[in-house]
Amino acid sequence: MDVLVIGGGGREHAICNGLSKSKKITKMYCAPGNAGIAEFAECVPIGVMEFDKLVAFAKEKAIDYVVVAPDDPLAGGLVDEFEKAGIRSFGPRKNAAILEGSKAFSKDLMKKYNIPTAQYDTFDDAEAALAYLETAKMPIVLKADGLALGKGVLICKDKEEAKAGVKEIMEDKKFGSAGNRMVVEEFMTGREVSVLTFVDGKTIRVMTSAQDHKRAGDGDTGLNTGGMGTFSPSPFYTEEVDKFCREKIYQPTVDAMRAEGREFRGVIFFGLMLTEDGPKVLEYNARFGDPETQVVLPRMKNDLLEVMEACTDGTLDKIELEFEDNAAVCVVLASDGYPVKYEKGYEITGLENFKGKDDYFCFHAGSAFKDGKIVTNGGRVLGVTAKGATLKEARAKAYDATEWVSFGNKYMRHDIGKAIDEA
């Protein structure tokens, strides 16, 4: 089969790495891809939102199967466009991708179907939101309704901050049109866990758990980022938690989407908080997480293409997922200054050190070819993943491997997965 993967970051590199092991694949393309993905796939310079061009390309190359990885094209209906053209693809249709595309939709769904989540209210205008804040309990969480690159969430410790936040989201439109609507939510405390699942509309299969580190600096300081590192599995995701989530959260979400006429096929990413009152949903994503995928897929034993096709074809009940009994840690190597201001174009050296080492992966997040060299091309540049028998071992190996590569303004956190050693 000839396969086209849509996207060009570390997550897509991990997906292409996984797919490359499938014997069914004859040729792989990736749009737009990056310098790391180029090892597995022919990279095609088409943007993820250029739907007409992507469909035309897939037709021209007689692509058999498309994997749509990022949130924007999923929310925009790229899977529907491929379907219209008669091309099978992995990912939710537009009417199901709304699970991530609108926080108001997902909160209303959880309320209607009794899926545990934080208390909330939805507002369409700033005045009503400001009036609500007068009597609300602090701290409080403000969320822009639409997609905002994972940055549309403000945690406000008091009323003043919350009022300023409402203005930023709804009046100054800091997150663009994502802020036309806003969810105001109860502040929860507890451990966060990310759980990725495969879904075929009816059946859900749960992958191993992971945890992200979203803040830019050591000790969870600094600004929120797209993710500075991950580990898998999470020791806090116990069998008891898993059982509760399967019964009260995962299957009910799949059933709810079906009952709403929005059958979900693809990956549902459950962002959970383990609160004193039990696990609750922080957010849904309608796709693989980044950089969660970089620690989850390297541990999966199944043929990735086979699982994806089962999601598309509604035959996931025939598949059991299998994961290695080990651990993985991914440390993101970023450009200093990320997520605010950073330089690109520095040569990356040492990539060859990862060749032929089964336990180590260097996933490219932002890299490009320039004058025959591989250069930095984004805020997050590489994701260095290592597997080990334990989280401690995986972490030590991942940090060793971060020294194998160099580039100008290289920056990383030094405490990815550290809290778990001490817990």
Ligand code: AMP
């Ligand atoms: P989200 O994009 O909804 O996952 O929010 C981003 C981050 O904000 C989450 O990973 C949490 O750390 C934090 N967050 C979101 N909602 C809440 C909440 N209700 N209470 C506490 N923290 C939250």
Ligand code: GLY
């Ligand atoms: N790592 C969080 C996300 O992919 O949204």
